[in-house]
Amino acid sequence: MKKKIAIIELxxxxxxxxxxxxxxxxxxYEVIIYSSxxxxxxxxxxxxxxxxxxxxxxxxxxxxxFLDFHLSEIxxxxxxxxxxxxxxxxxxxxxxxQTNSHLIVHNAHSWLTPENHVQLGLxxxxxxxxRFLKIRLNWDHFYKTEIIxxxxxxxxxxxxxxxxxxxxxxxxxxxxxxxxxxxxxxxSEKKGEKTINICIPGTVLPExxxxxxxxxxxxxxxxxxxxxxxxxxxxxxxxxELALIDKFKKQAATNIKTHSFDHYIPNKEYQHWLRKADxxxxxxxxxxxxxxxxxxxxxxxxxxxxxxxIRHGTLSLIPSEISIDSELSGLVIKYQENELGAKLKExxxxxxxxxxxxxxxxxxxNRNYTEVKSRFLKFIESNxx
Numbered sequence: 269m270k271k272k273i274a275i276i277e278l279x280x281x282x283x284x285x286x287x288x289x290x291x292x293x294x295x296x297y298e299v300i301i302y303s304s305x306x307x308x309x310x311x312x313x314x315x316x317x318x319x320x321x322x323x324x325x326x327x328x329x330x331x332x333x334f335l336d337f338h339l340s341e342i343x344x345x346x347x348x349x350x351x352x353x354x355x356x357x358x359x360x361x362x363x364x365x366q367t368n369s370h371l372i373v374h375n376a377h378s379w380l381t382p383e384n385h386v387q388l389g390l391x392x393x394x395x396x397x398x399r400f401l402k403i404r405l406n407w408d409h410f411y412k413t414e415i416i417x418x419x420x421x422x423x424x425x426x427x428x429x430x431x432x433x434x435x436x437x438x439x440x441x442x443x444x445x446x447x448x449x450x451x452x453x454x455x456s457e458k459k460g461e462k463t464i465n466i467c468i469p470g471t472v473l474p475e476x477x478x479x480x481x482x483x484x485x486x487x488x489x490x491x492x493x494x495x496x497x498x499x500x501x502x503x504x505x506x507x508x509e510l511a512l513i514d515k516f517k518k519q520a521a522t523n524i525k526t527h528s529f530d531h532y533i534p535n536k537e538y539q540h541w542l543r544k545a546d547x548x549x550x551x552x553x554x555x556x557x558x559x560x561x562x563x564x565x566x567x568x569x570x571x572x573x574x575x576x577x578i579r580h581g582t583l584s585l586i587p588s589e590i591s592i593d594s595e596l597s598g599l600v601i602k603y604q605e606n607e608l609g610a611k612l613k614e615x616x617x618x619x620x621x622x623x624x625x626x627x628x629x630x631x632x633x634n635r636n637y638t639e640v641k642s643r644f645l646k647f648i649e650s651n652x653x
Contacts, residue, residue, distance in 0.1 A: 270298045271652060274342050274367075277303050277351040278331050282310035283572065284351050284372070284450055286535070291452075291641045293318055297648075300345065302338060310535060332359040343367055346652050357411035361418070368653060370421045372448070376429060376568035378561040380416070380437050382409050387562040399560050416443070420651060425450045425570045428591045432567040448647060451575035452640040453632045463496045464616065467545040469538075469573045472505035472512070472528070476565075478551040478587075479512055485609035486520040491616050497521075501528045502541050546623065547615055548577050548584040551608070566591035578635055583619075583626040585611060595631030 273292070277285040285307055292299050300321045303311075308324045325334040335342075336359060342348060348369040353360045363369065377385040388396040403409065416422070421444040424430045430447045433440065470477065486499070499520065505513055505528055516526040550573040552565050563569040566589075574592065577584045577599060586592065588602040601622070603611040615622060633639075 270296055271347070272298045272300065272345040273648065274300045274302060274345040274348045275351060276335075276342075276348065277301070277307050278325055278334065279304060279352045279354055280306055281352045281374075282307045282535070283575070286311050287450055287452070288349065288351070288644070289320065290637070291644045293320075295319065295645065300341075302334070302342070312535070331356040335359040335363055339363060339366070347648055353415070355406075355408070357408050357415060358406070361411045361414045364415055364418045368420055368651065370423055370651060371415065371419045372423045372425070374425070374569060375558045375561065375563050376424070376433050376437070377563050378558050379412060380433070380440070382412060382561055385561045385563070387557060388560060389557060396560050403560070416440075420444065421446060423448050423647075426574075427593045428566060429568065429570065432591075446647065448644060449578070449635060449640050450570070451579040451635075452637045453581055453635045454579055455581065455632075455636070461544070463498055464546050464619065465498045465500060465541070465544045466547045466549055467500045467502045467541055467576075468549045468551065469502045469542065469576045470571070471503040472501055472509050474509070474512065476553055476556045476571075478553055479516075481605075481608050482549060482551050483512075483515055483519060485612050486516070486524060488609050489521050489524070489613060491521070491523070491613060495523060495616065497524045497616075499524055499526045500541050500545070501526065502533065502538065504529055504532050542576055542580050542582070545580070545582050546619060548573060548582045549612075550574070550577070550584055550586045550590075552587055552590050554587070554589045578632070581627060581629070581632050583615070583623050585615065593631070595634065596629065598629035598631065599626050 275285065275288055285301070285303065289311065297319065299319050300323065302323045302325070304325050305327055308322060323338060325331070335356070339362070342363060343366050346368065348367045350360065350369060350371045352374065353371065373379050386400065388400060422440070424433060424445065424447055427447050430445065433445060468477065468482065499516065501513070501516070513528045516528070520526060550571065552571050552573070554565055556563055556565060558569065565571055576582070578596065581599065584600050585608070586600050586602055588604050592600060601611055601615060
C-alpha cells in the first residue's frame with residue numbers, strides 16, 4: 269500500500285512548492301497538495317499530473333476554515349510537510365497536534381524567538397503597531413510556541429542557517445532539526461551572446477536590497493564601449509519605486525540598458541532571464557524586516573536570489589557580510605562596502621574565465637537533482653511511522 273504524503277502551501281511560495289513537486293514526481297508516494305489558488309495557478313501544468321492530487325483553497329475561504337475543513341483527511345497522511353505558515357497559527361497548531369508534521373522555517377527569528385526580535389519601524393509606525401496588536405489579540409506567539417513543541421521536526425533551507433540555529437537557540441536542543449535545499453542545480457547550458465546579461469533577481473524593494481550601491485557602481489563603471497550590457501531588475505516594482513527605476517535608466521553608463529517589470533513575472537519568463545544571466549548581482553542588506561520582526565539574511569533567513577544562483581550555477585556578486593554555505597563559495601565573489609564598482613569591473617573584464625571556474629564548483633555537483641532528491645526522500649523515509 270502506498271504511503272500518503274501531504275504538502276501544505278497556502279501562501280505564495282510557489283517556487284518552494286514547485287521544487288518539492290519536482291522531487292516527488294515519479295515516486296511511489298501518493299501526494300496530496302493543499303494550496304492557495306495563486307500557487308496552483310503558478311505551478312507548471314506538468315507538476316499537477318501523475319501521483320499528485322490537488323486540494324485548492326478558494327479565495328473566499330480563510331486558511332483556518334480550509335485547514336479545519338480538510339483536517340480529517342490530512343490526518344490520514346503518513347507524513348505532512350508544511351511549506352509556509354505566516355498566520356492562522358491556532359489552526360496550524362491544532363493540525364500539528366494530530367499529524368506527523370514537519371515545518372519549513374523561512375525566518376528563524378520570527379519563529380523561534382519572536383518576542384526578542386520585534387522591531388516597530390519608523391517608516392510605517394501605524395501599520396506596524398496595528399500588526400503587533402493583531403498578533404497579541406490572536407495569541408500568535410503562544411501558538412507558535414505550541415507548534416514548535418509539537419512539530420516532529422523543523423527544516424531549514426541552508427546549512428549556514430541550521431548552524432546558526434544550533435548555536436543560538438538552546439531551547440531546540442531536544443528537537444529534531446535538519447536542512448533541506450529549496451533548489452537544485454539544473455546545469456542549464458548558456459549560449460554565448462555578445463550582450464552581457466546581469467540580473468538582480470527579486471521584487472524591487474530598497475528595504476531588502478541596496479539598489480543605491482548598484483546605481484553608484486553603474487554610474488562610475490568604466491568598461492569598453494564595445495561591451496553591451498543588459499541590467500535586468502528581475503522582479504515587479506511598486507509604483508513608489510518609479511523614481512528609482514528612472515534613475516537606473518537615465519544615470520547608468522550609455523552602454524547599459526536597463527530592463528524592469530511593472531507586473532508579476534510568470535515563472536517561465538523569470539527562468540528564461542535567469543538562464544540568460546552571465547552574472548547575478550545580489551546587493552542584499554544584512555538586517556531586514558519580516559513584517560514586524562528583524563531577521564539576518566544568511567543567518568536566520570535565505571534570499572530567493574541565492575536559490576536562483578544554485579539552480580542555474582551562475583556566478584554571483586554578494587556583500588561580504590552575507591553568510592553562505594562554504595561549499596558554494598566558488599560561485600561567489602564577495603565585495604566590501606564601496607567596492608562594488610571595482611569588483612563589477614573586474615568581473616566584466618574576466619567574465620569568461622570566472623564563469624568557467626564557477627561551473628567547476630564541486631558544491632554544485634552535490635546539489636544536482638539526483639543528489640537533492642535522494643536526500644529529500646531519505647528525510648521522508650526516516651520520518652515515516
